[in-house]
Amino acid sequence: MSPLQLFIEYSIVGIAAGGIYALIALGIIVIFKASHTFNFAMGEMMMLSAYFFYAASVTFALGPALGLIVAMIGSIIVALIIERVAIRPMLGRPFIAVVMVTFGIGSILRGIVGMVWGPNEVQIPSILSRSPIFLGDIFVPGKTARGFAIAVILVVALIAYLRFSRAGVALRAAAESATTAYSMGINVRNVVAFAWVIAAITGCISGVLMANINTLTPHLGLVALNVLSVVILGGLSSISGVLVAGLIIGWLEAITGLYLPTEFREITPYVLVLIVLLVRPTGLFGAKEVERI
Amino acid sequence: MLDIEDIQLSFGGVKALSGVTVNAETGMITSVIGPNGAGKTSLFNVISGFYRPQKGRVTLAGEDISSLKPHQRAYRGMARTFQNIALFHGMTVADNIKLGAHTHLKSGILSAGLRLPSTRNEEANLDKEADEIIDLLELDKVRNDQVEDLAYGLQKRVEMARALIMRPKILLLDEPVAGMNREEKSEMSRFVLRVKNDLNTTVLLIEHDMSMVMGISDAIVVLSFGQPIASGTPDEVRNNPDVIKAYLGSVDETTQNAA
Amino acid sequence: MSSAIDQSSIMPAKKASYVTDNRLWLVIFIVALAGLPFALPGYWIFFAGLLGINIIASHGLNIMMGYTGLLSLGHGAFVGVGAYTVAILQTNFDLPFWITIPLAGIIATVIGIAFGLPSLRIRGLYLVIATLAAQFILYFIFVHWESVTNSDVGLSVAPAEIFGYQFNTETRIYYFILAFVIASTIFARNVIRSRVGRAFIAIRERDLTAQVLGVEIVWYKLLSFGLGSFYAGIAGALLAYFNRFVNPEQFELMLSVFFLSAVIVGGMGSILGAILGAVFVTLLPEFLREASLLAAHGLGIDLSSILTPLRETIFGLIIVGFLILEPRGLAHLWQRARRKFSRARA
Numbered sequence A: 001m002s003p004l005q006l007f008i009e010y011s012i013v014g015i016a017a018g019g020i021y022a023l024i025a026l027g028i029i030v031i032f033k034a035s036h037t038f039n040f041a042m043g044e045m046m047m048l049s050a051y052f053f054y055a056a057s058v059t060f061a062l063g064p065a066l067g068l069i070v071a072m073i074g075s076i077i078v079a080l081i082i083e084r085v086a087i088r089p090m091l092g093r094p095f096i097a098v099v100m101v102t103f104g105i106g107s108i109l110r111g112i113v114g115m116v117w118g119p120n121e122v123q124i125p126s127i128l129s130r131s132p133i134f135l136g137d138i139f140v141p142g143k144t145a146r147g148f149a150i151a152v153i154l155v156v157a158l159i160a161y162l163r164f165s166r167a168g169v170a171l172r173a174a175a176e177s178a179t180t181a182y183s184m185g186i187n188v189r190n191v192v193a194f195a196w197v198i199a200a201i202t203g204c205i206s207g208v209l210m211a212n213i214n215t216l217t218p219h220l221g222l223v224a225l226n227v228l229s230v231v232i233l234g235g236l237s238s239i240s241g242v243l244v245a246g247l248i249i250g251w252l253e254a255i256t257g258l259y260l261p262t263e264f265r266e267i268t269p270y271v272l273v274l275i276v277l278l279v280r281p282t283g284l285f286g287a288k289e290v291e292r293i
Numbered sequence B: 001m002l003d004i005e006d007i008q009l010s011f012g013g014v015k016a017l018s019g020v021t022v023n024a025e026t027g028m029i030t031s032v033i034g035p036n037g038a039g040k041t042s043l044f045n046v047i048s049g050f051y052r053p054q055k056g057r058v059t060l061a062g063e064d065i066s067s068l069k070p071h072q073r074a075y076r077g078m079a080r081t082f083q084n085i086a087l088f089h090g091m092t093v094a095d096n097i098k099l100g101a102h103t104h105l106k107s108g109i110l111s112a113g114l115r116l117p118s119t120r121n122e123e124a125n126l127d128k129e130a131d132e133i134i135d136l137l138e139l140d141k142v143r144n145d146q147v148e149d150l151a152y153g154l155q156k157r158v159e160m161a162r163a164l165i166m167r168p169k170i171l172l173l174d175e176p177v178a179g180m181n182r183e184e185k186s187e188m189s190r191f192v193l194r195v196k197n198d199l200n201t202t203v204l205l206i207e208h209d210m211s212m213v214m215g216i217s218d219a220i221v222v223l224s225f226g227q228p229i230a231s232g233t234p235d236e237v238r239n240n241p242d243v244i245k246a247y248l249g250s251v252d253e254t255t256q257n258a259a
Numbered sequence C: 001m002s003s004a005i006d007q008s009s010i011m012p013a014k015k016a017s018y019v020t021d022n023r024l025w026l027v028i029f030i031v032a033l034a035g036l037p038f039a040l041p042g043y044w045i046f047f048a049g050l051l052g053i054n055i056i057a058s059h060g061l062n063i064m065m066g067y068t069g070l071l072s073l074g075h076g077a078f079v080g081v082g083a084y085t086v087a088i089l090q091t092n093f094d095l096p097f098w099i100t101i102p103l104a105g106i107i108a109t110v111i112g113i114a115f116g117l118p119s120l121r122i123r124g125l126y127l128v129i130a131t132l133a134a135q136f137i138l139y140f141i142f143v144h145w146e147s148v149t150n151s152d153v154g155l156s157v158a159p160a161e162i163f164g165y166q167f168n169t170e171t172r173i174y175y176f177i178l179a180f181v182i183a184s185t186i187f188a189r190n191v192i193r194s195r196v197g198r199a200f201i202a203i204r205e206r207d208l209t210a211q212v213l214g215v216e217i218v219w220y221k222l223l224s225f226g227l228g229s230f231y232a233g234i235a236g237a238l239l240a241y242f243n244r245f246v247n248p249e250q251f252e253l254m255l256s257v258f259f260l261s262a263v264i265v266g267g268m269g270s271i272l273g274a275i276l277g278a279v280f281v282t283l284l285p286e287f288l289r290e291a292s293l294l295a296a297h298g299l300g301i302d303l304s305s306i307l308t309p310l311r312e313t314i315f316g317l318i319i320v321g322f323l324i325l326e327p328r329g330l331a332h333l334w335q336r337a338r339r340k341f342s343r344a345r346a
Helices: A003-035 A042-059 A063-090 A095-117 A142-164 A166-176 A178-183 A188-213 A222-234 A239-259 A262-279 B040-048 B070-076 B093-104 B109-113 B117-136 B152-164 B182-199 B210-216 B234-238 B241-258 C002-009 C011-039 C042-068 C075-093 C097-120 C125-144 C170-192 C195-205 C207-212 C217-243 C253-266 C271-298 C304-325 C329-345
Strands: A133-135 A138-140 B002-011 B014-024 B029-033 B055-060 B078-080 B170-174 B202-206 B219-224 B227-232
Touching: A003 A042, A003 A138, A003 A142, A003 A166, A003 A188, A003 A222, A003 A239, A042 A063, A042 A095, A042 A188, A042 A222, A063 A095, A063 A188, A063 C304, A095 C125, A095 C253, A095 C304, A138 A142, A142 A166, A142 A188, A142 A239, A166 A178, A166 A188, A178 A188, A222 A239, A222 A262, A222 C125, A239 A262, A262 C097, A262 C125, B002 B040, B014 B029, B014 B040, B014 B202, B014 B219, B029 B040, B029 B182, B029 B210, B040 B055, B040 B078, B040 B170, B040 B202, B070 B078, B070 B093, B070 C207, B078 B152, B093 B117, B093 B152, B093 C195, B109 B117, B109 C170, B109 C195, B117 B152, B117 B182, B152 B170, B152 B182, B182 B202, B182 B210, B210 B234, B219 B234, B219 B241, B227 B234, B227 B241, C011 C042, C011 C170, C042 C075, C042 C170, C042 C195, C042 C217, C042 C253, C042 C271, C075 C097, C075 C125, C075 C217, C075 C253, C097 C125, C097 C217, C125 C253, C170 C195, C170 C217, C170 C271, C195 C207, C195 C217, C207 C217, C253 C271, C253 C304, C253 C329, C271 C304, C271 C329
Parallel strands: B014 B227, B029 B202, B029 B219, B078 B170, B170 B202
Antiparallel strands: A133 A138, B002 B014, B002 B055, B219 B227
């Protein structure tokens, strides 16, 4: 295979893998839009969902389909508890404090999972077929391709839902200005809770997909931290922007794997973050934080 | 002392200030007045260096400071207070005031950390200076109180003390009596006059409370919709027909405040 | 009302006696610390040494985060930089501690600033992700720069030594660390009570106002971040001489969470708080370990396998709980208790 062909194949596989990152990114930005909170616990929510799936489908032998539903319900309940118990009391506090709270929540969830399921990997039932997909000459691993397809369907469905449903309108109003939303009769608290539910759904699906493609350990969620970093860098302004950011991470990891030893993949997003900060210190889309004098 | 010449400032095509010229004479109190939205606060932010005007110059003691950053202007002798009090919570009155002396002190991290004699002297002198300002503004009773526990009027005074410990050439006061009751207002007026007389500090203030401005100012500039419409002594301004017209809508407020 | 006035009029005299009071207590306290090895078993002296190291690192994070408002999620990795500096310099050049320890501080500062500088020029969030990047990238280097760090196996470190005297027992290394703890605590307190510390606080509270007061924001952020990293480097250097062994596992993200919780529990922006917080988070795992032993003996339940995740959970709970319920931390609780006590005495 020629270097160019190799590059194209790795690019396609990488972008396919990035579909899941885009899903994670969607969960992050929905919460950000609703409440200007950076959810550093997104990855752990994701990882916990995958363990819920494991528990429901394997431990309680409910099978994959029912297991997924149970995992989804469990994830939503956890998200609502987090929002109610830890996020709502922090309303109006400096964003740094809220960042630390979500970071702390991540630590709690990681610890709980470690206590219940142990530090070693567990095997979840495969919901994705292994048979590869061929795009012309290009070979895409089956799980990656199907994971991407599911992620795309979910992203499109969620975006359509956010665009056309009443809840979506409320979310956008709250993102514009909480005060305006209030004056329109929108309950901003409910909007924030709703955003956490959306994040729980994207987290659950991305967690189960990720656990299918890779393996399930309590460290599954760490990948979300680099998605979060890249999303923050991208400017958090538009949903399409962060989806692209997710795909870019996938692509970048694949390309790194092509030219450098594979272990470098885990730090590529962070290296990208540092390079961007060095070259364009205000992030890719400029800093919009202007303090009122 | 401070000369603001022909300032023009716009935000994305919307003119906030145009052709604004103000001269704050040494040792005098100069006031900029105008109805809300006349551009007073924008003018202050131009003077302290937060906004870059499209046109015009700011000169302090003969030096063009138009291109300097806010902290550099502080080193040149500019101090200001804020309309919304900007004190540091969780600190005492004395500590807040000491924060103002940054430009006069020299200690770096090593000499501070090792508490070298130079730092020790510096801090001892600073204590003395802070006490002088505290006496001048009669804050001695609340010296060791947390600032957030103080009454509104007192907080404003602490903010002024913090600006004064900079020994500024020019003191900018942003609506020093906004939100005060009558008693607090007259007290504040007394202190502003004391600053002028005892410390010989040049003062530039913006305010929409006419009674205060008329009572203490040596010179007044009136802004309306970002443009100067009159300037002169309080008496000249009071009788200027343009000013009366500009304020017509707010005559009630004026008389109310005066009453 | 009248009592308030009375109080303020007698304040100066009272304050003076307060200061000498404090000095006296400080001297007593330091003497007590020096006498500790005669009173406690070696096992506890070992812990006191570890505690000392954690105190120094917490001072560093407290300077950045508590006083200046610069959140770092990579403090643990900067501690690692200090530890590796000592191990590498000793392994390759056989340098003595009075060269390696200062160098560990300086190198941690340089690396900290290299990561922090681009984002210190702007506000808030970018520094958080830059320090997160530092945590993962530095850890990656510890693991994968095998020719220098010896990868997961790690490097062993000989005891610190001066004129043939080795700091090789619990008690000796305890005194060695104690000296650094006292010096770093005094240094931090002095900095905070100076022009520099006031500038830090001004930046944390309102950085626009700080500019008006003449504070060069980027410069002071840099100073704070540099100083905090220096403390991390020193703590890491001492850790290397304490464990006599350096490997990547010690400097995972978990360690950054550990210091974060120390500073939050103790009370951000308080020297006493950094100390109390370090005590709390250092003793907590020990307490848990003891409790699990008890459980194993008394109830026959083996908790040892879940100790690590349990710690992680509890540190997380501490961070969240204190931020929501008592953001001023143990230091504030302590002050309130003391005020109550002195009022009761009066």
